[in-house]
Amino acid sequence: MDGGDSVAMMTYFQEMQAANHNFFHSQWLDAEGRLKDVLWVDARSRAAYEEFGDVVCFDATYLTNPNDLPFVNFVGVNHHGQSILLGCALVSHEDCDTYRWVFRQWLHCMNDTPPKAILTDQAASMRKPLEEVMPTSQHRWCIWHIMYQYLKVELKKVVYESITVMEFENRWNALIVEYKLQNNDWLCDLYLERHMWVSAFMIHYFWVGMKTTQRVESINSFFDGFLTRNTKLYEFPQKYAAAMDKRVGDETDADAKCSKYIRRLVSGFSVEAVFQKIYTDTKFQEVQNECTRMMFSYPREEIQVSDTLIQYLIEDRVWVVPEGKSEDVITDRKMFYSATFNTETKVICCDCRKFETSGIICRHIIRILEHK
Ligand SMILES: [Zn+2]
Structure with a gap:
């Protein structure tokens, strides 16, 4: 200086x-x-x-x-x-x-x-x-640095749409084979360090929703x-x-x-009214967003795992805007999430881990809470 x-x-x-x-x-x-x-x-x-x-x-x-x-x-x-x-x-x-x-x-x-x-x-x-x-x-x-390279769309899919590590591994391998990238040093190195950036490895930690x-x-x-x-x-x-x-x-x-x-309620769900009282307006809007999207998720299967544990398989829809296209060509796809409900402790845990990673209760849990 x-x-x-x-x-x-x-x-x-x-x-x-x-x-x-x-x-x-x-x-x-x-x-x-x-x-x-x-x-x-x-x-x-x-x-x-x-x-x-x-x-x-x-x-x-x-x-x-x-x-x-x-x-x-x-x-x-x-x-x-x-x-x-x-x-x-x-x-x-x-x-x-x-x-x-x-x-x-x-x-x-x-x-x-x-x-x-x-x-x-x-x-x-x-x-x-x-x-x-x-x-x-x-x-x-920060994934943005990684995604800011070629194969962006394909990589994004593999990273964001894989809930479990196993799912990620399978999709990654399929991508490498499809594009014949077995000898690509950059991707090989990234794969070796996958625990540093792939969401599926991070779902046990609180990230305030930060991804990029x-x-x-x-x-x-x-x-x-x-x-x-x-x-x-x-x-x-x-x-x-x-x-x-x-x-x-x-x-x-x-x-x-x-x-x-105080922002008005948009659904009749009791969960929404709880968060209206305890969250700031911005965070409450994120809960409302889940309430709205909940209309598209349905429990498809209900399995009594033990006396106190019920497992639900929930069908959901995710919207995808194809890269470089405008929003009116949004397509939707079916996805399944698994969630467990403990009837004794009333604790619900969902595969998507939205609550654990971002502090916002997910639409799948809201669905089960309403159901029960
Ligand atoms: Zn969920």
């Missing part, structure tokens, strides 16, 4: 710390004592992490400024489904040493409480440091309008602060809207 730049950053940090002693910042100097890497976390982000720290997306793709310092972000999602910033850093290198330092400082700032799960891109320089610094966090690759870099895309819009490639480093703190204020305002507005306005 140039002299004026590091002074501007340090001044900003001092002001922030004076205003709130929970503001965290850390810097790494090179052998000559020059500022190399900086990481900082707002007091508000530290508080938000306590509530919304289950799943974190770590992104290093946001604009590289003219000084060639990547701007890396820790991003989470709040109860309104909005992206929230959980810390950021300007780094001098994209190597293991630098990321190790970033992860260590950030974790230290968050009271050494790692997230349950973390999403990153495929960079090898992040993988090892993450394993070392946060060994208990489930690490997942959707969070990162919206964190880009977080800073868009405030930061550009041409933002000088000395201007950076003010622009960053303005972006943060805007986001705080968005959350306050959403909170106010939720307390004033």
